Amino acid sequence: MTNQKRPLVAVIGAGNMGTAILKGLKNLNKYDLLVQNPENPRVSKLAGQLGFELVHDNEAVVAKQPQFVILTTPAPVTLDVAKELKKLPASTFVISSAAGVPLHKLNRRITNSIVAAMIPNTPVAVNAGTIGLAMDANVSDKERATVVDFLSQLGQVIEVPEKQLDIIGVVGGCGPAFVDVFMDAMSDAAVAHGMNRQTAYQVIASMVKGSGALALATKQSPSALRDEVTSPAGTTIRGVMALEKHGMRHAVIEAVNKASD
Numbered sequence: 246m247t248n249q250k251r252p253l254v255a256v257i258g259a260g261n262m263g264t265a266i267l268k269g270l271k272n273l274n275k276y277d278l279l280v281q282n283p284e285n286p287r288v289s290k291l292a293g294q295l296g297f298e299l300v301h302d303n304e305a306v307v308a309k310q311p312q313f314v315i316l317t318t319p320a321p322v323t324l325d326v327a328k329e330l331k332k333l334p335a336s337t338f339v340i341s342s343a344a345g346v347p348l349h350k351l352n353r354r355i356t357n358s359i360v361a362a363m364i365p366n367t368p369v370a371v372n373a374g375t376i377g378l379a380m381d382a383n384v385s386d387k388e389r390a391t392v393v394d395f396l397s398q399l400g401q402v403i404e405v406p407e408k409q410l411d412i413i414g415v416v417g418g419c420g421p422a423f424v425d426v427f428m429d430a431m432s433d434a435a436v437a438h439g440m441n442r443q444t445a446y447q448v449i450a451s452m453v454k455g456s457g458a459l460a461l462a463t464k465q466s467p468s469a470l471r472d473e474v475t476s477p478a479g480t481t482i483r484g485v486m487a488l489e490k491h492g493m494r495h496a497v498i499e500a501v502n503k504a505s506d
């Protein structure tokens with residue numbers, strides 16, 4: 246039997262987002278995984294769990310010539326890291342997830358390889374992410390398709406002009422945390438009404454998943470979908486009016502505004 250070599254994907258920075266991406270890639274079972282992270286017992290343990298090779302400097306990443314390099318480093322150090330990737334071959338695609346780090350600054354440091362900027366979210370861990378993606382106009386259609394096809398395995402890829410990545414970062418990137426607050430509050434209320442905690446989590450997460458799936462499949466507006474649930478003189482409209490009375494709509498708008506500051 247021949248031992249076919251699998252494409253290599255390097256992830257630089259295995260924190261929350263890096264780990265989510267590594268889990269999504271591991272699920273695909275078609276890439277070899279390499280991680281660069283400063284020494285850290287959490288990351289060493291993760292290497293054993295997810296089966297990736299762990300290195301501690303970018304020279305080692307460059308030497309292995311990965312097909313894709315994903316930057317999931319804290320935004321303030323990302324440009325310094327990018328500088329050390331200058332010697333990557335032209336065939337490598339570098340995809341940065343660092344919120345607020347512009348493409349032109351990455352391109353100035355990574356001069357050989359094709360560079361893309363994305364804003365993923367944590368559901369990439371289960372290949373159900375939402376990924377905003379921007380690339381320069383000089384990237385060819387073929388190169389663009391390679392990046393989109395690769396990332397599509399982690400979730401839905403939405404190509405946008407770079408200036409829209411910031412708001413995708415809030416709505417798509419921070420969004421899961423806002424939904425988590427909603428689910429947590431709803432589960433507290435369900436428990437107060439006698440539902441056991443684990444059942445509450447299961448029911449609520451399934452309901453959120455189904456609501457998203459319905460919105461995507463039907464392309465109906467959220468308000469039209471809401472109207473289909475609110476039976477005349479029924480229970481839902483009373484709940485919706487309570488949400489309005491207590492300012493949920495305003496709270497959500499303010500959350501997006503504050504996260505965008």
Ligand SMILES: NC(=O)C1=CN([C@@H]2O[C@H](COP(=O)(O)OP(=O)(O)OC[C@H]3O[C@@H](n4cnc5c(N)ncnc54)[C@H](O)[C@@H]3O)[C@@H](O)[C@H]2O)C=CC1
Pocket residue numbers: 257258259260261262263281282283285316317318319320322326342343344364365366367418419
């Ligand atoms: N957490 C999220 O949901 C999202 C995060 N992002 C972006 O992803 C990046 C990482 O965010 P988090 O994972 O939340 O942060 P984090 O703090 O959980 O992870 C950062 C990781 O990078 C490592 N690191 C620090 N300096 C490094 C260096 N010089 N070389 C290699 N690794 C280094 C840290 O040890 C840590 O493991 C940020 O730029 C953020 O804007 C983007 C979208 C969503």
Ligand SMILES: O=C(O)[C@@H]1CCC=N1
Pocket residue numbers: 344414415418419
């Ligand atoms: O909280 C943050 O700054 C990152 C960017 C989007 C989601 N998490």
